[in-house]
Amino acid sequence: MTLKQVYTNSLLPRRETEILLAFLLNKRREFLLTYPETIVPPLIYKRFKALEKKRRANWPISYLTGHKEFYGLDFKVTPAVLTPRPETEMIVEEILKIDLERSLMIDLGTGSGAIIIACAKNLKNKSTQFLAVDISRPALNIARQNANLHGLNKKIKFYQGNLLTPIRQQLINQNLIISANLPYLTSTQVKKAPSISREPRVALIAGSDGLKYYRILFKQLSAITYESLTLLCEIDPGQKNKILALSKKYFFGAKIEIKKDLAGKHRLAVIKVK
Ligand SMILES: C[S@@+](CC[C@H](N)C(=O)[O-])C[C@H]1O[C@@H](n2cnc3c(N)ncnc32)[C@H](O)[C@@H]1O
Incomplete structure (x- = not known):
């Protein structure tokens, strides 16, 4: 499955899908935007579906990725x-x-x-x-x-x-x-x-x-x-x-x-x- 296909199938807003995929693929969001045909390996897709489920159950994105930017700095959050x-x-x-x-x-x-x-x-x-x-x-x-x-x-x-x-x-x-x-x-x-x-x-x-x-x-x-x-x-x-x-x-x-x-x-x- 490509990134583009994941976006189409995702049950989350596009921005959230991108943040979670960037986290799982260990890439910057800019990379995802530039290369929408990138292949998402099955294991990563499985992990994405698990995070998608949690996000739909109101888990903040930052708890799923473990990070949040504040005042231009990166913070660990749990x-x-x-x-x-x-x-x-x-x-x-x-x-x-x-x-x-x-x-x-x-x-x-x-x-x-x-x-x-x-x-x-x-x-x-x-x-x-x-x-x-x-x-x-x-x-x-x-x-x-x-x-x-x-x-x-x-x-x-x-x-x-x-x-x-x-x-x-x-x-x-x-x-x-x-x-x-x-x-x-x-x-x-x-x-x-x-x-x-x-x-x-x-x-x-x-x-x-x-x-x-x-x-x-x-x-x-x-x-x-x-x-x-x-x-x-x-x-x-x-x-x-x-x-x-x-x-x-x-x-x-x-x-x-x-x-x-x-x-x-x-x-x-x-x-x-x-
Ligand atoms: C709204 S959060 C703010 C966290 C952080 N300052 C921020 O702006 O993201 C409030 C914080 O106050 C702490 N807190 C609650 N009652 C407190 C008390 N009586 N004395 C000290 N800290 C308290 C909570 O544990 C929590 O971390």
Whole structure:
């Protein structure tokens, strides 16, 4: 069977078929597009059919290939971590705009490590220190592997625990840059979205209004003395007003902005306290 014939018979969208075939054949997608008459060996076709079946059962493509690109970098992903999303790249872009001397960057709910690794790779200021926290040990294991892959295992320190609890002492009197793509959905939202049904629930669900972890984090931060704080929280668009109210409650006098993603949806709360 040729590639062209596989495309015709595939039960998946063309783009997904190409990604899976490129993965199975260990070729770039450009190769597949240039040589559509390439023969697909029977064993590869059998493996393609197995992946096609899983994809139709809502397994993310990235879990099937074990990879996901984020901010132009390749990340290992498994079902232990959330697949990094393009909209989350906004957090990285915002952080790269900041040029703080002697700052401490913390990535809460690091998952695959995508945010902190993209920042550590691209931040010009060499004096920045990097800490990452996740409650999930299997997720931290993947984040550490990704830090290794990108040569950052010495630069980023990883901690297991609940939000700021494992690193609280290190934050005192520092210039803090905190990225938080914490779980922000409700269980009802997750139940209604089959496309995320295979991702870890610990990465998705946050209480009855999706703000459980941001509430705890804001409270933890309000009990710490820091020099300055830039806090970036990814949100569900429907949480705009609630996160604004919560930010005003816990960060008196802060500059608060809610930024939209490329789809025009309110996606990122940026809270700055001097
Ligand atoms: C939405 S995922 C984000 C993963 C990654 N930062 C990204 O942007 O792709 C949320 C992550 O928060 C972690 N998490 C959930 N509750 C947590 C808590 N109480 N403390 C620390 N991490 C937590 C989950 O294990 C998961 O890896």
